[in-house]
Amino acid sequence: MLESLQIPGLGDSSLLGLLIFWIPFIIIMLYGQRIQMYISLGEISRSLNKLKLMKEKSREEVIDFVSKISQSKENLSEKIDQFLEYFTIQPVNLDPAGIVKKIEHIVNVKDDRMRAEIKQLVSSATDVQTSNIENVIEVASALNYYYKAVRHFYLLGKKTMSYIWIVQLQMILPTILEESNALMKAISAFKQSQPIGDGIGAMVVGKMMIGKEKKTVAKETAMSESEYKGRGLYLIKAEGPGGNVGQPGNAIARMIDEMGIKIDVIIMIDAALKLEGEKTGEIAEGVGAAIGGIGVERFKIEEVASKYNIPLYAIVIKQSIIDAVSAMKKEIAETTDKVIEIVKRAVEEKAKEGDKVAVVGVGNSVGISQ
Amino acid sequence: MSAITGMKKSSKSVVYTIEECASCGLKTKRDFQSGDYVYKEGGGCTKCKGKTMINMIYSEKVEK
Incomplete structure (x- = not known):
């Protein structure tokens, strides 16, 4: 049967070979892209x-x-x-x-x-x-x-x-x-006004603000004063439970420049995008201004921190982009108390008695009061 | 079983509200209701009649 498909003058090659190999090869060579x-x-x-x-x-x-x-x-x-x-x-x-x-x-x-x-x-x-x-x-x-x-x-x-x-x-x-x-x-x-993963920073500081007097220090930004082991705490977060991110940069600048509060240390808590392979709800500590967005608030905090030589410490809670904008996952919500303990430890380690520490809970405050 | 059959169990996320009593520390978990928000004062504690507060609202995957 195969012999009958052989093309005269083409030696061993057959018509079938031509069909199944050479024609597709030529088509792919010419039209592959x-x-x-x-x-x-x-x-x-x-x-x-x-x-x-x-x-x-x-x-x-x-x-x-x-x-x-x-x-x-x-x-x-x-x-x-x-x-x-x-x-x-x-x-x-x-x-x-x-x-x-x-x-x-x-x-x-x-x-x-x-x-x-x-x-x-x-x-x-x-x-x-x-x-x-x-x-x-x-x-x-x-x-x-x-x-x-x-x-x-x-x-x-x-x-x-x-x-x-x-x-x-x-x-x-x-x-x-x-x-x-x-x-x-x-x-x-x-x-439904449910907290989202991005709001974990606001949730941590919101818990520290319970029962304390709240003042509005910048647009949609609340501040409470507190004390921990002889250190003065200024707790800042976006006003909730509406979906606000507030203006923490303006709040800190105003507290220092207009209200005359001498801040010695700034601690920022925020959600951070995790890398593939990292676990949701992992907590990491570092330095710098932990705040996302368009960059205006971060610029202001960095500006005021460098102007007055205030050290900036960051605590982040890792999550994916999906976790950050959807209803807060259990693994993220359950980090609240652990992060508060880390904040307390950082306050004790980084500030002396009598120092004033600004603790900023960054993130969208949807579904999170203070 | 799903690992043996190779079938994936479908799951959906449910949002829960966790209320905690300030006096006895009793935690209650219920489905999220419209109007709930974190750090909102809740109802009376079922154990000690103390004041409760919503201290967490989170989503959890449940298998269907």
Whole structure:
């Protein structure tokens, strides 16, 4: 049978050999990259559909949440869509000197505008509900942006048939999908005002503030005075139980510069992203300003610490990005008492009797009072 | 069993509220209810009638 398929003049090679080896080989040599590109485009398209579903679901969740609070029958979707499309133009960085102040100004304008418009839309909302609506809108807005950005590069890659565009997008997509899944979980936590993993720093300091008088030292930032073994403690966290992050940088700067409090040591407690292989809820100690975000608060704390030569110590609780934005896991919540003990030990070791120590609990205070 | 059959047991996360009595230290675990927040004063203690406080709210995976 095989002999009958032999091609005259081609020696030992057969037509079957030609079919199963040489033709695919030539096709792969000539069109391999194009085939790979179509496979990649197919994968991106499937991921894009998932992002689209998440974007639409988050939009519906926001509309449902706002409608329930406002108890209004009017159509809120147009206003919510407007919120989701809000953008912030970062200041020009050609001359970076003084850029942090400009960033802070832009961010404050954005926050104030958003808050005012939410209050206008849902006049009956309490401060806690307003913060939670703001958080939910921010999450939905991020999902909306992720979808649009991925769609942009997908369509650009498809239009130009550029392998580089497509492969880069394909490589980064698992991370984008992971973050999008985390954001979807965050919506549920914010809607129900449940503490999220990121709030562990606020939870630790909040516990130390129980029963003590609270003052507002900066926007949405509470401070209490306490004492431990002859050392004065200034406990600072974002005001809860609304979803605020406060302004710990402004709080410390104001305490030192305006209120005349001489701080000798700053201890910061925050959630930190764990590396793959590290356990959720692992506690680590270090030095420096433990605070994330856009960088304004960190800059201010570093500025004031270096100006007055105040040592900065950090205690972090490790977690993944999903843990950080979804309802707080048991392993994270259970570190509260251990971290308080570490703070007490650090106060004793790093400060002398009579010294004043600022203990800053960094993180979103959703579902966490003080 | 799941390891033998190679089947994955599905699990979902449930959010719990932990209340602790300031007097006797009794801890009670219940499902999260709307309006709960950490360090909120809770109801009376079932053991000593002392004041309780919510000291933790966390999510835990439960197998379905």
